[in-house]
Amino acid sequence: MSDLTFVLGLALTVFMTVLFLQWLLQNKEKKYPKGPAGFPIVGHLPLFGKYPPKTFLKWWNSFGDVFSIRLGSWNTVVVNGYNAVKAAAEHPDDAFSGRPNFLTMEILSERTKEDRLAFGNFSPVYLKQRKLASKALRMFTSKRSEVIEELVTSETNVFVDILVKKYNRNAGLIELDVQTLVTKIIYQFLYGRGKTVEVERHVKTIIEFLEEFNELSGNGSSLDVLPWLQYIMPWKVEAIRKNTARSDDLVTEQVHQHYDTFVPGNIRDVADAIIASDADDEENKDRYVLTRARLNLTLADLQDAGVDTTHKTLLWLFLYMAKFPDVQEKVFTEIKDIVGTNRSVMLKDKPELVFTNAVLLEVMRFVSQVPFSIPHYAMKNAKIQGFDVDKDTVVIFNLYSVHHEISFWGDPEIFRPERFISDRKSLDKEKCNHIFAFGRGRRRCVGEILAQMNLFISFSNVMQKCKFIKPADEQLHITPIPGLVYTPKPYKVLVQERN
Ligand code: HEM
Structure with missing residues (x-):
């Protein structure tokens, strides 16, 4: 060995030792969350079991509010229970408001190379897209709520006629009918009242994309977190790429039509409202330009997130009504006594329909349709309940745990809408505040108010006009099919008109 090699070797050893000592010193004070033992390469994925929310409850019991797992090669921290989830989601520095760059998220953005609204990083473009979307949705949910009321009521009436005719x-299986109802509502809300929605061209294209996306994305899909699997299963990636393109093309058509026919001062729908809000924002003109591609991404996420979550929530509600006929009768009796049956249920009736509201809340609590929210990502080193979470860690907000916390709910595994009703026969505010179905903090669902209006009007009007009955040979299973948004297993019902 030459002297030079010896000196270089020594220098390298000293350098590595200094680096290691520095790392030890930096991390000596750190307190990382513990967690269950996992496997090399795949991490904890094989341990999730058939129903991950239950497995996570066991881990929460064993390791506390903040525990660590690995999703494939991604270091992940799972946050559980009301206090910890609220504190992490509302972190003052937005430390956990990022999104991980999972494979499906990459595929969604690859055509435009821009951040999407729901799955985009916490970038200035994301923030601006979110601001525009919130403002546009607010325009229709606060100032012009009659637009939603008229749209949802009339589409629900058509839906009731179809159900009774087909399933009397x-x-x-009512799945396609519910998907069609919700797609028609969201589509016309975003792109204009009277827009034609065809089952083959629109509903099926959007639903096929959502099904594919749901299966491959979220907090446990192996393809999402083990990106090398794309070389072993290229057909899966191709399927999602093809379906994303087909679904986005429907949006592109609307984007072009809106730019071509936009008239300032005549805001017809959410797409117009976004274009108008951007034009009004003189202050940020040099920092952000709303391009057709950006409008496309924002509308695509509103369309997809809106259709997927709302139609599945309605499917859960109708399933629970058929499974718990006493609860269904109480909802009907309340509507009959307070609203009657000669006119449709309206938004102004909402405060008085206490039991109906309680059923909506209890189904969302019990099911927790998006049990692990959309995955978050640590953008800097920060702490959750005294535990260190390093930058670039995936952070899962376990919304299911908030809805099934024994110390708060007492008997979370029992389906009991009455839990939301206080002694004064009104909704219990504290219980309502413990519903995190729409997430919390900066990335909280942008469509929450719209979803609540839509669900209330469609559910209460369906309950007023018809009754769901369990066929003798049907089990009506309530164990869901996991994905990003949990779905009920396909179920059959009879639907009778109320007289
Ligand atoms: C029952 C219906 C709905 C449920 C349960 C629901 C639930 C959620 C949840 C849990 C999140 C993730 C929050 C987080 O990351 O912490 C979310 C995000 C989102 N939702 Fe909803 N949602 C519903 C309806 C809607 C509707 C109707 C729209 C739009 C029309 C919508 C648009 C979005 C968007 C764009 C995001 C991403 C927000 C962001 O990353 O900044 N959602 N939703």
């Missing part, structure tokens, strides 16, 4: 005597 023969029990059937």
